[in-house]
Amino acid sequence: MLNSRLQCSHREPRLISKMLLRQMTALVGLCLLPLLTGCGNTRTVYVQVPAVPLPANLTAETPQPYISDPLSYGDSLDLNVSLLSALGQCNVDKVDIRKIEDARSRVSE
Template sequence: MIALTALCLLAQLSGCNSTRTVYVKVPVVPLPYNLTAETSQPSIPNPMTWGASLDLNVSLLSALGQCNRDKADIREAEKKRASQ
């Protein structure tokens, strides 16, 4: 009796044997505009004084930092896109 039950269960399990792989195209999500927007350049003061030079350095480092953050966000978005 046990063998008959086992054969019935085995027959039912063999029905799950035929699986089919279907690939679904996923639309490409564009990057947000703020990541690809141009970073504004600080204007160079005229006349250039020592104090204005320091302010310009701070502005340039700030713009560079923003560019690096945008690039890091783009890399993170590409990683997420590749993992999906």
Template sequence: MMIALIALCLLVQLSGCSNTRTVYVKVPAVPLPVSLTAETPQPAIPDSMTWGESLDLNVSLLSALGQCNRDKADIREAEKQRASQ
């Protein structure tokens, strides 16, 4: 008898949740800054170069790669903030 009363009580509590409705609210998308989506300039690669110029080119290429990675990290951070809102 006691189990039947507990089951009946739980059934009544579950039926109280059946009248909820979901309302979706449109949130305007925040555009990414232009600085993050701008093209990263590529250093010019000459046809012939010395060993010293080759090292300078490597530094320029690594700098451009670093800028791309920073931009991607900033985009990931912006997406995390957008998802948490």
């Protein structure tokens, strides 16, 4: 009989401590809930980014090759090579400008 009294006396504090633990957990949860909902009010602000100017080497004038006054056959071959290299440089500059414009359009979207 002594054993049964001890078991009963031990169960009462356990039940009370379980109830208190549940209440404390609920109170902590209720206190943390407003903190979680406060993070939901973020505002998106869009900032205008100034356009980056094109590099000066892309917009610089391509030098024209010199054309000698008495144009010989050998000079015309040299002139053709100079003209083709100037045309190739212009095309490279245009490709670089297109790449920059594509990057700008992707950023602005």
